[in-house]
Structures are given as structure tokens and as C-alpha cells.
Amino acid sequence: MATSDRFSRLEFQRMLDVTEKQLNYWEKLRLVEPRKSGLEKSYDFRDLITLRTAKQLIEKGVPAQRLQRSIVALQQKLAEVQSPLTELRIRSNGRDVIVERAGVHLEPISGQIMLNFETLELTEKVRMMPQRSANDWVALGVKREEQSASNAGPRLAAEAYRSALETDQSNVDALNNLGTLSYEEGNLEDAIALFRHAVKLHPDHMLSHFNLGSALEETGHDEQARRHLRSAVQLDPEHADAQYNLAFVCDKLGAYVEARRHWQKYLELDPDSSWATYARQRLACQK
Numbered sequence: 001m002a003t004s005d006r007f008s009r010l011e012f013q014r015m016l017d018v019t020e021k022q023l024n025y026w027e028k029l030r031l032v033e034p035r036k037s038g039l040e041k042s043y044d045f046r047d048l049i050t051l052r053t054a055k056q057l058i059e060k061g062v063p064a065q066r067l068q069r070s071i072v073a074l075q076q077k078l079a080e081v082q083s084p085l086t087e088l089r090i091r092s093n094g095r096d097v098i099v100e101r102a103g104v105h106l107e108p109i110s111g112q113i114m115l116n117f118e119t120l121e122l123t124e125k126v127r128m129m130p131q132r133s134a135n136d137w138v139a140l141g142v143k144r145e146e147q148s149a150s151n152a153g154p155r156l157a158a159e160a161y162r163s164a165l166e167t168d169q170s171n172v173d174a175l176n177n178l179g180t181l182s183y184e185e186g187n188l189e190d191a192i193a194l195f196r197h198a199v200k201l202h203p204d205h206m207l208s209h210f211n212l213g214s215a216l217e218e219t220g221h222d223e224q225a226r227r228h229l230r231s232a233v234q235l236d237p238e239h240a241d242a243q244y245n246l247a248f249v250c251d252k253l254g255a256y257v258e259a260r261r262h263w264q265k266y267l268e269l270d271p272d273s274s275w276a277t278y279a280r281q282r283l284a285c286q287k
Contacts, residue, residue, distance in 0.1 A: 006042045009034070016051055022274060026051060061278035063214065063245050134171040137164035141177060154181050172202045176211055183215055191215050199228070206235035210242045217249050225249050233262070240269040244279065256286050 007015070013023060027034065034041035132140070141160030144153055158181050164174035179194030195212035202208055213228035229246040232239060243266040250259035263279045270276060 009041050012043045058274045134164040134168035138173045170201045172198050206232050222252050260286050
């Protein structure tokens with residue numbers, strides 16, 4: 001089976017054993033972007049590997065942010081090979097992705113990885129426009145993230161967010177968006193520094209607490225993570241991902257009564273998501 005092989009939507013669902021609703025949800029998360037021919041959607045073998053791995057990680061309870069970053073790393077590695085079946089083996093190791101190539105194990109999330117995350121050099125420099133406001137620069141950065149199909153997209157977006165911060169050092173959207181790009185690239189310390197600055201300047205900004213708590217959990221600072229995720233939930237009790245991540249951290253800390261409360265709230269908010277199964281499993285275990 002080659003990477004050029006194409007599968008219809010029904011074939012794709014059958015091979016992955018997923019529902020139409022699940023596939024739509026994954027597309028919404030941008031874990032896969034099908035090719036379109038008229039009204040018909042098709043997928044290739046790399047899409048199959050990507051979503052098979054995503055499904056395994058979801059079943060293990062991997063939070064949405066970590067899943068998205070793992071899949072981005074996996075897709076970059078898949079783009080380097082022509083025959084994934086013979087050149088690569090894709091595995092889930094606990095809650096993470098392991099890529100095996102030529103007998104070497106590569107972990108695409110860790111900072112001590114052997115994957116090449118270098119992007120192409122920019123073909124043109126970003127035009128500096130001093131008349132833009134900080135919010136204008138943020139809007140440009142978001143546009144670049146949404147429209148760019150090349151590896152230069154995140155770098156161009158980051159340039160715009162830095163320009164926003166040069167104009168207004170306290171712009172919370174620029175801090176969070178730049179922190180998210182650092183997070184997705186695996187630069188967790190830079191991401192945490194940006195999220196901390198956002199929280200310091202905007203202590204009532206829910207998303208800043210959520211992002212900081214999620215990044216701290218990934219670096220093993222679970223008690224600090226719980227503190228900020230609690231703040232996020234207090235500021236917006238209806239934020240499903242914040243409820244999920246807080247429940248996840250509480251479980252790790254052995255705070256099962258608190259975890260149970262947030263698992264239940266998450267299921268009230270998002271009962272049909274791909275992560276709902278894991279939440280129900282955790283509730284069942286705690287009984």
C-alpha cells in the first residue's frame with residue numbers, strides 16, 4: 001500500500017472503525033484534512049496512519065492539546081517517507097507517540113528528540129507596517145496560521161505576534177497565541193514563560209490560566225498546574241477542556257474526589273466527544 005493510494009470516506013470509516021460523527025470531530029480539530037473532488041472527500045494512507053494513532057491516544061485519555069501537538073509531529077515525519085509500511089512503525093507508548101525508523105525510536109514530543117522540526121527558510125521577509133495596532137498584528141498572525149499551507153506558516157504568524165507585543169507588551173491575545181505556537185513546536189519552557197506573563201498581567205483571563213496549567217502538567221508541575229486549571233474553571237465553569245484537564249491532573253495527584261467532580265462536569269458539557277469514553281472509564285474506576 002503506497003502513500004498515493006486514496007480511500008473514500010466510507011472506506012476510511014470502515015478501516016478505522018469510527019462513526020461519521022467521530023470523523024467530523026477529528027476534521028474539526030484539524031487532525032486530518034481530506035482532499036476534495038467536487039462534493040466527495042478522499043483520504044490517503046498517511047491520513048490512515050495519523051488517525052489510527054490519534055484514536056489510540058484518545059482511548060488512553062490524552063488531552064486535546066497534547067494530542068494535536070503529537071499529530072503535527074507525526075505528520076511532519078510521515079511527509080519524509082514514501083512507504084510508511086516499510087519505513088516507519090507508529091506506536092503509542094502510554095499517552096505519547098513513538099516513531100520507529102531504521103531501528104531507532106523517536107519521540108516527537110520530548111525536547112530530546114531526533115526528529116527534524118526545522119522549517120524552510122522564508123522566501124520573503126515580513127513587511128514591517130508600524131501603523132498597525134497590536135490587535136491588527138494579532139489578526140494578521142491568526143490569518144497566517146489559518147491560510148498558510150507551508151512550514152513557514154507558524155514562523156510568519158509568530159513574527160506578527162511579536163510585532164503585536166512590540167506595539168503593546170501586555171496584549172493578552174498575542175502572548176497566548178505566541179505561547180501556543182511555542183507549545184506546538186515543543187518549546188515548553190518558552191510557552192510557560194509567555195503564559196505566566198499573560199496570567200501576571202491579566203489574572204482574570206481564563207484562557208491564560210488554562211494554557212499555563214496545561215503546559216505545566218506536561219512538564220510535570222502537577223500541583224502548579226492544578227492551581228491554574230482551578231482558576232480557569234472558576235472563571236469559566238462551562239469550558240469543557242478546562243474541566244477535562246483539571247480532572248486529569250487531580251487524578252495524577254490522587255485527588256479522586258475532586259477529579260470525580262470535574263469528570264462529571266466534563267461529561268455534562270461534552271458527552272459525545274472522543275474523550276468522553278475515557279472520562280467514563282475514570283469515573284468507573286473510582287467507584
